Amino acid sequence: MKILVTGGAGFIGSAVVRRAIRDGHAVVNVDALTYAACLANVAMVADHPAYAFEHADIRDAEAMARIFAAHRPDAVMHLAAESHVDRSIDGPGAFIDTNVRGTYVLLEAARAWWTSNGRPEGFRFHHVSTDEVYGSLGATGQFTEATPYAPNSPYSASKAASDHLVRAWGETYGLPYVLTNCSNNYGPYHFPEKLIPVVILKALSGEPIPVYGQGLNIRDWLYVEDHADALLTVLQRGEVGRTYNIGGENEVTNIDLVRRICALLDRMRPQARPHAEQIAFVTDRPGHDLRYAIDPTRIRTELGWRPSVTLDQGLERTVRWFLDNEPWWRALQARDGVGQRLGQAVGAAP
Structure with missing residues (x-):
């Protein structure tokens, strides 16, 4: 297949690009190269004959039309998004603009291309979203594909809106x-603004490791390369008009996660005192969901997919990667907001 991947220089998008090229697909990587993008993430495939890069913004309708016409993709994998919850609290407008309006522009470009080319049956628009659209769980239960939407942050609300747009374009326009x-x-x-890299880099620098509240929020962690595999599985074998929840089957509290990372660093990069002594509990962020948990029954039973990497395996690989790739993360430290406490601007003027 020739796959148009939006946000392919980001964290998850670049994993999809690398995996798709490895699996024999052609890839058109469309990325606006905002603060969270990094072309080093796809440097290993940049010279591959099946890879092309387009520096463009999904909100630019003219650019999207040109790219569809020039590359004639068989499928779209839409991953471009503003995704950091704390940033969405401080500046929600960028999330609405990119995640909602950008998805609309991309849908219209895809629809125009699909229609003008005779509505090819094999064409797919794969929208990649988050479990945060479902809101927060209590101590028990899991999100299923039938769970009502109840987003609690500007980020999750913008992703919920984009999910609804995709469904509407399917129902209304086919x-x-x-x-x-x-x-x-x-x-x-x-x-390096997300929780796991923040913990690793703060620990390495000897700085306090910030943990929101008492660290009792629970997340289900999915190794990114497993996720890329799942996404390509859904693209190729998923049923049109269907939603698939993808989970890592690795639930853990934030404080337990942080302590596991500290223990790995004690072994891999020992210092005079245990890294866990750097943990510092800080004021919780507004609207912080207590727990997310995915029920992966549908993707497992219908498509035969389940994660291959346990949390302990994935954390060890991740910590080792950060230790071995210091030039990569050092180059990102000066980018806007990295290393700063964000998401506290509740009540401030927009």
């Missing part, structure tokens, strides 16, 4: 789509 909602990703090339 655009063949599949939709996936995933749990928290982690792994190599994880942008």
